[in-house]
Amino acid sequence: xxxxxxxxxxxxxxxxSRNTYWLSSAGFVAPAVLLAAVVLYxxxxxxxxxxxxxxxxxGDPEWVGLENYVDxxxxxxxxxxxxxxLYWVAGTLILPVGLGLMxxxxxxxxxxxxxxxxxxxxxxxxSGVAVGVIWSFILQTNGALSQVVGFFGVDAPRWLLxxxxxxxxxxxxxxxQGAGVNALLFGIGLQSIPKEPLEAxxxxxxxGFTLFRTMTWPxxxxxxxxxxxxxxxxSLKTFDIVxxxxxxxxxxxxxxxxxxxxKETFQSNQYGLxxxxxxxxxxxxxxxxxxYLRRQLAPGRSA
Amino acid sequence: MTAAxxxxxxxxxxxxxxxxxxxxxxxxxxWLVPVYLLLANASKRPEVFGxxxxxxxxxxxxxxxxxxxxxxxxxxxxxxLSTALYAITSPALAVLVGAxxxxxxxxxxxxxxxxxxxxxxxxxxxxxxxxxxxxxxxxASTGLYNTRTGMILVYxxxxxxxxxxxxxNFFSGIxxxxxxxxxxxxxxxxxxxxxxxxxxxxxxxxxxFILQATFIWNDLLLGLTLSQSETVRPVIAALSALQxxxxxxxxxxxxxxxxxxxxxxxxxxxxxQRAFTRGLSLGQF
Numbered sequence: 056x057x058x059x060x061x062x063x064x065x066x067x068x069x070x071x072s073r074n075t076y077w078l079s080s081a082g083f084v085a086p087a088v089l090l091a092a093v094v095l096y097x098x099x100x101x102x103x104x105x106x107x108x109x110x111x112x113x114g115d116p117e118w119v120g121l122e123n124y125v126d127x128x129x130x131x132x133x134x135x136x137x138x139x140x141l142y143w144v145a146g147t148l149i150l151p152v153g154l155g156l157m158x159x160x161x162x163x164x165x166x167x168x169x170x171x172x173x174x175x176x177x178x179x180x181x182s183g184v185a186v187g188v189i190w191s192f193i194l195q196t197n198g199a200l201s202q203v204v205g206f207f208g209v210d211a212p213r214w215l216l217x218x219x220x221x222x223x224x225x226x227x228x229x230x231x232q233g234a235g236v237n238a239l240l241f242g243i244g245l246q247s248i249p250k251e252p253l254e255a256x257x258x259x260x261x262x263g264f265t266l267f268r269t270m271t272w273p274x275x276x277x278x279x280x281x282x283x284x285x286x287x288x289x290s291l292k293t294f295d296i297v298x299x300x301x302x303x304x305x306x307x308x309x310x311x312x313x314x315x316x317x318k319e320t321f322q323s324n325q326y327g328l329x330x331x332x333x334x335x336x337x338x339x340x341x342x343x344x345x346x347y348l349r350r351q352l353a354p355g356r357s358a
Numbered sequence: 359m360t361a362a363x364x365x366x367x368x369x370x371x372x373x374x375x376x377x378x379x380x381x382x383x384x385x386x387x388x389w390l391v392p393v394y395l396l397l398a399n400a401s402k403r404p405e406v407f408g409x410x411x412x413x414x415x416x417x418x419x420x421x422x423x424x425x426x427x428x429x430x431x432x433x434x435x436x437x438x439l440s441t442a443l444y445a446i447t448s449p450a451l452a453v454l455v456g457a458x459x460x461x462x463x464x465x466x467x468x469x470x471x472x473x474x475x476x477x478x479x480x481x482x483x484x485x486x487x488x489x490x491x492x493x494x495x496x497x498a499s500t501g502l503y504n505t506r507t508g509m510i511l512v513y514x515x516x517x518x519x520x521x522x523x524x525x526x527n528f529f530s531g532i533x534x535x536x537x538x539x540x541x542x543x544x545x546x547x548x549x550x551x552x553x554x555x556x557x558x559x560x561x562x563x564x565x566x567f568i569l570q571a572t573f574i575w576n577d578l579l580l581g582l583t584l585s586q587s588e589t590v591r592p593v594i595a596a597l598s599a600l601q602x603x604x605x606x607x608x609x610x611x612x613x614x615x616x617x618x619x620x621x622x623x624x625x626x627x628x629x630x631q632r633a634f635t636r637g638l639s640l641g642q643f
Binding site: 076077079080081082083084086087088090091094095096097098099101102105112154158161162165171173174175176177178179180181182183184185187188189190191192193198199202231263288291292294295298299302313316317320321326329330332333334336337340341344 | 374375378379381382383385386387389390392393395396399412413455456458459461462463466467468469471474477478481483484485486487488489490491492493494495496511512514515518519522546547548551572575576577578579582583594597598601602609612613615616617619620623624626627628631
């Protein structure tokens with residue numbers, strides 16, 4: 056019974072697996088698909104539907120078309136969140152990504168590279184709220200940073216009260232948390248660059264910044280795409296640090312879209328508006344994700 | 359600067375290396391300042407907090423008593439225990455579910471496997487904000503709201519796509535002959551999965567587990583949305599509440615709480631940095 060089947064398997068493995076294992080293959084993939092469908096995709100569809108309605112959680116949702124979306128781009132509070140979110144995206148690309156690249160390049164090939172990178176990695180494992188606790192303390196009135204600034208004879212600004220300064224200092228706090236992991240990723244990329252072309256360029260006289268600009272940077276592009284994509288996606292969703300430092304205040308001045316979604320939905324019971332913000336965030340996030348997902352999901356890599 | 363005498367090959371500690379080390383060391387010290395401020399001020403006793411400069415350290419006894427205060431009076435204890443439960447159970451379940459999906463797609467050559475893979479994986483692309491409100495409504499109407507089962511369920515599902523992604527990549531690296539040989543020996547798919555594929559993927563499973571456990575431990579958004587009571591609420595949400603209710607002279611308690619909550623993930627991360635890095639590179643490329 057087994058022998059002929061086995062020989063058959065050797066001859067036509069693909070054909071055979073399709074015929075024999077369709078039931079078990081469906082069984083093995085079913086838990087993941089079912090969980091994703093019920094807990095992720097159904098809610099996804101429901102939020103999309105609610106974004107076109109007026110709904111406060113009680114009674115029935117009332118269809119209002121694009122009204123919530125119009126509100127999102129006209130209401131001053133929401134526009135402010137939108138602008139803050141753009142600050143976060145731009146700031147994250149400049150600071151944590153730029154510094155991460157710098158740390159990776161500086162430490163690459165050093166004898167004690169791991170040791171030099173360690174200080175930057177510690178904050179990465181800390182939650183955004185704990186980062187917020189630490190930095191709120193540093194930034195409080197007459198706190199550590201104000202004393203440092205005062206030492207140089209400058210009057211300290213009200214770090215967390217004035218807008219848009221509060222958003223900028225929170226981006227600094229998130230840089231403190233996130234630069235290390237970008238350095239780690241760029242480090243992986245640098246290690247995977249073949250040595251020979253670099254050596255050849257060095258023999259030809261290239262060194263320092265020229266070597267980096269003409270050789271290392273172009274070869275690092277695939278990884279840079281991933282880091283940039285991840286950073287954009289991450290910064291669009293900024294929530295924890297802001298929640299831990301200002302809760303979006305004062306008076307919504309430092310809110311990001313992620314915070315606005317949460318507050319509109321769970322504090323103001325404006326489910327429709329909250330859902331519209333969520334949908335908008337999703338559209339932008341997906342657009343940004345395509346930058347790096349194209350690499351991950353390239354058909355050539357399919358199983 | 360000097361005459362262009364033909365110099366012998368530069369020694370290994372070239373000026374460039376020294377400059378790089380100095381720049382990195384300065385940056386590193388700057389990076390450690392917030393850590394120092396956290397430790398220095400979490401260790402000051404509340405009654406003398408105002409008498410010190412923020413730059414002066416307290417003492418170890420103060421640190422211990424402040425942590426005890428955050429743990430007990432600050433109500434972090436229950437949250438820590440529940441979160442430990444979530445951060446162990448959910449990644450363990452997710453790793454199995456994800457590995458099963460990867461096994462089905464790669465080893466059993468599921469029909470239209472790539473479609474199902476994209477379906478599972480794409481759900482990580484959209485932000486959590488997209489599912490919060492329906493989950494809240496669904497949880498409230500099914501009695502899952504503010505229960506440990508509900509939290510374990512949502513954390514598991516959130517972790518499945520990444521797990522499936524990494525495991526599919528990992529299984530792709532195992533030659534299909536391994537599977538065929540086991541079939542010839544008369545093993546069922548179920549047995550091949552448990553006895554051959556899972557034991558072969560230890561490093562990947564550990565890497566996923568660590569990454570997802572860290573993510574769950576540090577989660578705020580799902581905890582805020584789907585739980586309420588001190589026994590169910592995850593520890594980060596509890597820390598956030600502690601921060602809002604305490605302040606002023608009790609600042610040292612809040613900082614000690616922040617330190618307490620951060621210790622497990624920082625220690626886990628530093629102890630398993632290699633596996634962590636491997637997990638990142640498996641997930642990203």
